[in-house]
Amino acid sequence: MRGLYIGRFQPYHLGHQAVLEKIADEVDEIVIVIGSAQESHTAENPFTGGERMEMIYAALGKADLRKRCIVTTLQDINRNSLWVTHLRSMVPCFDVVYSNNPLVVRLFSEAKVTVKKPPLYQRELYSGTAIRNLMRQDGNWTDLVPGNVAKFIRQINGVERLCIVPKSDSFEMPSHE
Ligand code: NAD
Numbered sequence: 001m002r003g004l005y006i007g008r009f010q011p012y013h014l015g016h017q018a019v020l021e022k023i024a025d026e027v028d029e030i031v032i033v034i035g036s037a038q039e040s041h042t043a044e045n046p047f048t049g050g051e052r053m054e055m056i057y058a059a060l061g062k063a064d065l066r067k068r069c070i071v072t073t074l075q076d077i078n079r080n081s082l083w084v085t086h087l088r089s090m091v092p093c094f095d096v097v098y099s100n101n102p103l104v105v106r107l108f109s110e111a112k113v114t115v116k117k118p119p120l121y122q123r124e125l126y127s128g129t130a131i132r133n134l135m136r137q138d139g140n141w142t143d144l145v146p147g148n149v150a151k152f153i154r155q156i157n158g159v160e161r162l163c164i165v166p167k168s169d170s171f172e173m174p175s176h177e
Contacts, residue, residue: 001026001029001095001096002092003030003097004030005030006032006033006099006101007033007034007035007101008034008036008052009034010046010052010132011055011153011158012056012059012145013126013131013145015122017146019118020069021065022119023098024065028068029068029069030065030069032069032071033074034071034072036075039076046165052073055153056069058151070092072090072091074086074090080103095114096114099115100118125144131144131145135158135159135162135163
């Protein structure tokens with residue numbers, strides 16, 4: 001039995017890891033799909049597809065799940081109605097999908113694929129958005145991601161990139177009040 005786990009993983013955090021460990025209890029193999037693989041260097045998607053793959057492999061090594069996981073990337077397409085077909089044409093076959101993303105759940109359900117919704121683990125804490133905000137605000141984000149992922153993000157100066165990318169070089173008129 002093979003499960004599919006799709007996410008943007010911007011960055012890969014301990015909530016993702018908890019879900020992965022739960023999936024690993026239920027299936028023999030897991031296809032981990034890094035979605036929006038074409039995106040990088042933006043406030044919402046700071047890390048490249050390849051960097052996110054490095055993060056996942058770093059985390060898998062520690063959890064000893066590496067042998068049972070296939071990690072791959074997938075670019076977005078501009079037509080949701082064709083997305084499941086697009087995904088199927090690009091990733092290894094699978095029997096069941098794990099997701100809590102409403103659009104992902106909807107598209108797979110319409111395609112008659114079995115979808116399981118894993119429990120959420122402290123979503124307010126373990127969320128990509130919250131972690132990216134902490135990174136920008138010099139907060140304590142390192143406890144929210146696997147240790148090897150924090151190490152990798154530091155190695156690539158990921159926090160510096162995240163702080164720089166939303167900035168504009170346009171001239172702003174001084175306000176006269
Ligand atoms: P994500 O990284 O935000 O989350 C991945 C999964 O982990 C989700 O199921 C989410 O619910 C779960 N998760 C996150 N935090 C959790 C926590 N604390 N506890 C438990 N579970 C937690 O990624 P995402 O946004 O769900 O990724 C979906 C991908 O599918 C995106 O890349 C999106 O672009 C892609 N997509 C593309 C199209 C298209 O191209 N037309 C259509 C649909 C989806």
